[in-house]
Amino acid sequence: MIFKLFTISYFFLLANSYANNLALPCAGCHGPSGNSPGDTIPSINNLEKEYFINAFQEYKSGKRSNYLMRIIANGYSDEEIKILADFYDEKK
Numbered sequence: 001m002i003f004k005l006f007t008i009s010y011f012f013l014l015a016n017s018y019a020n021n022l023a024l025p026c027a028g029c030h031g032p033s034g035n036s037p038g039d040t041i042p043s044i045n046n047l048e049k050e051y052f053i054n055a056f057q058e059y060k061s062g063k064r065s066n067y068l069m070r071i072i073a074n075g076y077s078d079e080e081i082k083i084l085a086d087f088y089d090e091k092k
């Protein structure tokens, strides 16, 4: 039982730090918790998950033509985008 609890929390920690690492480059522009300082860069901790994923796909496909976010979005797989969407959803 103790061992089971230990492994569960260990995996939780691992998953959590994986999300933190994925989100590290975003913090420079969007703030550490997605709450962007200033008006030029939108906050991303207040977005619905579906909207977040859709926005990322649109940067990737070029439907949204922001130069910076297009380069960034291209560096993340669909699975990683979902992890990021969950990560910022928890920071609401």
Ligand code: HEC
Binding pocket: 022, 023, 025, 026, 027, 028, 029, 030, 040, 041, 042, 043, 044, 047, 052, 055, 056, 064, 066, 068, 069, 072, 084
């Ligand atoms: C170099 C600065 C920079 C970095 C780094 C950056 N972003 Fe952005 N992000 C922007 C800017 C500027 C916009 C607004 C672009 C536009 O007008 O479409 C934006 C827009 C977005 C949007 C759309 C917001 C909306 O309201 O539609 C999302 C979602 C987003 N970024 C997520 C991320 C994530 C997640 C990361 C890290 C993987 C990240 N960004 C890294 C600058 C950055």
